[in-house]
């Protein structure tokens with residue numbers, strides 16, 4: 363039987379909520395990806411920090427310890443920041459070798475879709491690994507994808 367894990371990065375809770383729902387539906391393990399650095403709570407400061415990380419190509423260190431060896435499929439969820447994945451997603455691919463696994467990305471956003479992030483993911487991640495992903499802004503979005 364396929365062994366699934368749902369990994370997520372979330373600042374204000376939307377991706378967390380989606381990830382919890384997905385893991386429950388799939389009976390998958392659920393793990394939050396955290397950075398060693400603290401992102402600011404204040405929205406205006408957060409957007410500045412996020413923008414600077416992109417312009418500096420900064421890959422913030424991941425604080426979460428993780429062994430993915432037992433999993434066949436990794437669902438990776440994150441908010442859309444500036445029409446792309448947050449820089450922790452680069453750090454994730456720096457650190458973890460997903461050879462032989464399936465990577466299914468999902469995003470939350472105000473209006474951006476998975477397509478915006480997919481173009482970036484294609485550059486970060488082996489095409490053999492990357493599967494179709496989905497926008498997870500509502501439980502019905504998630505139900506539609508997982509049905």
Ligand SMILES: Cc1cc2nc3c(=O)[nH]c(=O)nc-3n(C[C@H](O)[C@H](O)[C@H](O)COP(=O)(O)O)c2cc1C
Pocket residue numbers: 371372373374375376377378408409410412413440441442443444445446470471472473474475
């Ligand atoms: C720095 C920053 C940049 C964002 N950029 C976008 C964007 O380009 N497109 C969009 O639709 N939403 C954007 N948003 C909104 C978030 O993607 C959205 O609120 C998301 O669901 C937050 O997820 P979280 O609650 O798991 O942190 C941005 C939010 C932040 C903080």
